[in-house]
Amino acid sequence: MTRPSWRRRRRDEELSEELQGHLRMAIRDRIARGESPEEAADSARREFGNVDLVAEVTRDMWGWRWLDQFARDVRHTLRTMRRSPGYTAIVPTTIIGVVGDVRQSDLVTEIRPMAYWPHPQLPYSAMTLAVRTSGERLAMVPLVEHEIRGLDPDQQ
């Protein structure tokens, strides 16, 4: 279970402040036009619609922003790597997924953006596969080996 980051919580608060400000200004304008405070608040709220829903559809716009930033970071990294000797063969890769809040090694290390890409584009010499079983664990080994060889016959 990961909690939303501090930055994310702050953005949520600012969005709610932004929307409440809209409502406040609408009510003030209506009062200035001669409506009673109650009438003004009622009609401004009706016109505004559901604040939570508006906040939710607005928040939907943020996900890609993070991805944009991430793509810039990746491009930057790739450029840096291309400039470094020993990495001359690295070319931009296809990213197949981006995830937030992954804890890789422990619970205290700062969470960093993670990306997954197709194995052939960036093969590692070793991979970790976690298998959950309710029965005899060792009995699973040949089965798992069989499945992995099915995917990649060159596996040792």
Added chain:
Amino acid sequence: MAKSDRYQNRIELLQGTLDFLVLQTLQWGRQHGYGISQVIRINSGDVLHVDTGSLYPALHRLERRGWIAAEWRLSENNQRVRTYGLTAAGKKQLVHERSRWRQLTQAVAGVMNPDATESGV
């Protein structure tokens, strides 16, 4: 009845048109979301009512694309308001959107009045 008639006169904005209207509104200077919706409503002769459920996603989307930049400022009532201003990229995008809009209106006019288009060619 007058109220419902007025409501029927409102026009649903085409996808993309709202982005254009927001950029267009901001060319006169920094403005908050409420101000933008008021300017669009008043300048359209009360025909275009921007739904907040469309406006705020549009503002945050335009901000994400780098066409507008947000800044918290103090209102005349000394309250913090999030204001938006056009960026250099946003000004360029506005020029592009304007020509796209002209194309669209010409195309629609052509469809509505094909004879005029033929004689015009």
